Amino acid sequence: MTASRDTQTTLLSVEGLGISFGGLKAVNDVSFAVKPGEIVSVIGPNGAGKTTLFNMISGVYQPGAGRISLSGEEVTGMEPHLLARRGMSRTFQNLQIFQSMSVLENAISGFHLQERGSVLADLLSLPGSRRRAKAAEEGARKLLARVRLAEAADREAGNLSYGSLKRLEIARAMASQPKILLLDEPAAGCNAVETEEIDHLIAEIAASGVAILLVEHDMKMVMRISNHIVVLDHGEKIAEGDPATVSRDPAVIAAYLGAEAQTGGDHA
Amino acid sequence: MKMTPKLATLLILAALVLLAPFLFPSNFYYRVGALIFVNSIAVTGIVILTGYAGQISLGHAGFAGIGAYACALAPAHFGIHPALAVVLGAAISALLAWLVGRPILRLKGYYLGVATLGLGILISMMLNNERQLTRGPDGIEVPELGLRALLKGWGLDLTNGQFWYYFCGLCMILGAWLALNLHNSPSGRALRALHGSEVAARTVGVDVARMKLQAFVISAVYASVSGSLLALQNKFITPDVAGFMHSIEMVTMAVLGGVGSVLGAIFGAAILTLLPQVLTxxxxxxxxxxxxxMMLVMIFLREGLLPSILRKLRRKGE
Incomplete structure (x- = not known):
């Protein structure tokens, strides 16, 4: 995989990205690239700026510096719904499920870009509107089967278990047929079985050619499935490379152990 | 054929409109019924704006005022047929909602509530003060719609009260049908999605500002048509139709009955229209x-009366 990194074209490239919140540099001068079908993980201690980085890439935050390009087109600071049209999709660390909808409706919502049409046609329930909705429903049922939620389709989303909701979010994000999928801690709060399920799901999605950018705390999972790892600490990139290289990097070990040593010191 | 919630709601509404007259103690109740239906139309618009899209308007009576005065002024000044005046009022309301909503709905937060509050007061003041045009607080007469005479010509002889009862009932069912169509359509799903989580809706590609604007414009048209029907059946209208209290009434009716459901909101409209009529x-x-x-519902029945009752019944059934 490492050899092919250089031959394939870059899908997402991030150059010198930075943002400050009230003088505090939350993310500073971070650069990396993601290629199609590749799983790239962003790791780092708590508060390293991983989610902030995600929010900038997915258009939720406006970056203060740097540039982002998707398929060669500059998309820095572009609104999330426009990024979705260009093939970017994401999940959230703190689940963002449409709670009052059924599981099926949540999945159908992911097909918004394919099913949307004139609001007048929707009000009058014209055949075109019904056809689009039906196609989206069929697609959604297939996706739910893929994340093993087919049985729960008609349940209210708010009643699902945490692990199921995580899979539902991935299904919803997959519905727009993205070129790149950003997953923010997909296994957080999941038990070992659920983590393994999500693990398989991510590998499967990547195998279908979708690039994955992952933030995850479960190091075993990260080391197992990543092709490439970017390490952040205090908002800066301190290391980058394949799992084996990164896990041996002295700066990475220091960041993780240092963080633990510091907490220990606070207690004393 | 499977009984969908949409079909069930429409059948219930149709049955109520047709069967209620058998229980009327006097002809006066045709008038009360028609008022309930007129309010139900405005409240159905609130369901789309607040129940589906999660946006609050505190000035929707302003659009009702535009609809009402369009029926009074357009026939008198431009010689337009009152039925066309309803369409004209709806078009002006839609345009105004679009102009006001476009800059406001790009912002996050409760700006729409504040902006519509201002807009409602502005329209109400204009209707009160532009005496030369609107004749001010004393009100102005509204011409006859003429449909009743037309029906009589076809052999369907209804009293004035009966005509407005059935005509407004039909309009209410039509309005409910449109709103229910929207609920399960791609646009309605997008509205409910941005209500649930704006950030998640944006990442699945929903143009949040555009969708909110559409919901606002549609709900303004509902309010406008409701105002027009009120003016036409009373044959007289005062600026009170655009007043702040009327705006609050619309929101309270919807919230009381259940702002997330068309049937619930209409239920709320029925209760709050009926109470002052039967209990002086x-x-x-x-x-x-x-x-x-409003306070009690917010504290004890946050979904509104009808959804809360249905939930309780379902629990008991299980």
Whole structure:
């Protein structure tokens, strides 16, 4: 995989990205690239700026510096719904499920870009509107089967278990047929079985050619499935490379152990 | 054929409109019924704006005022048929909602509530003060729609009260049908999605500002048509139709019955229209009771009366 990194074209490239919140540099001068079908993980201690980085890439935050390009087109600071049209999709660390909808409706919502049409046609329930909705429903049922939620389709989303909701979010994000999928801690709060399920799901999605950018705390999972790892600490990139290289990097070990040593010191 | 919630709602509404007259103690109740249906139309618009899209308007009576005065002024000044004046009023309301909503709905937060509050007061002031055009607080007469005479020509002889009862009932069912169509359509799903989580809706590609604007414009048209029907059946209209209390009434009716459901909101409209008519004591304390009802519903039945009752029944059934 490492050899092919250089031959394939870059899908997402991030150059010198930075943002400050009230003088505090939350993310500073971070650069990396993601290629199609590749799983790239962003790791780092708590508060390293991983989610902030995600929010900038997915258009939720406006970056203060740097540039982002998707398929060669500059998309820095572009609104999330426009990024979705260009093939970017994401999940959230703190689940963002449409709670009052059924599981099926949540999945159908992911097909918004394919099913949307004139609001007048929707009000009058014209055949075109019904056809689009039906196609989206069929697609959604297939996706739910893929994340093993087919049985729960008609349940209210708010009643699902945490692990199921995580899979539902991935299904919803997959519905727009993205070129790149950003997953923010997909296994957080999941038990070992659920983590393994999500693990398989991510590998499967990547195998279908979708690039994955992952933030995850479960190091075993990260080391197992990543092709490439970017390490952040205090908002800066301190290391980058394949799992084996990164896990041996002295700066990475220091960041993780240092963080633990510091907490220990606070207690004393 | 499977009974969908949409079909069930429409059948219930149709049955109520057709069967209620058998229980009427006097012809006066045709008039009360017609008022309920007129309010139901405005409240159905609130369901789309607040129940589906999660946006609050505190000035929707302003659009009702535009619809009402369009029926009074357009026939008198431009010689337009009153039926066309309804369409004209709806078009002006839609345009105004679009102009006001476009800059506001790009912002996050409760700006729409504040902006519509201002807009409603502005329209109400204009109707009160532009005496030369609107004849001010004393009100203005509205021409006959003429449909009743047309029906009589076809052999369907209805009293004035009966005609407006059935005509407004039909309009209410039509409005409910449109709103229910929207609920399960791609646009309605997008509205409910941005209500649930704006950030998640944006990442699945929903143009949040555009969708909110569409919901606002549609709900303004509902309010406008409701105002027009009120003016046409009363054959007289005062600026009160655009007043702040009327805006609050619309929101309270929807919230009381259940702002997420068309049937619930109509239920709320029925209760709050009926109470002051049957209990004259209530009429004196209407504003007090409105406030109290709003508070109690928010504290104890946050989904509104009808959804809460249905949930309780379903639990018991299980």
């Amino acid at each position: 004591v209530f009429a004196e304390y209407e504003q007090l009771v409105l406030g109290l009802v």
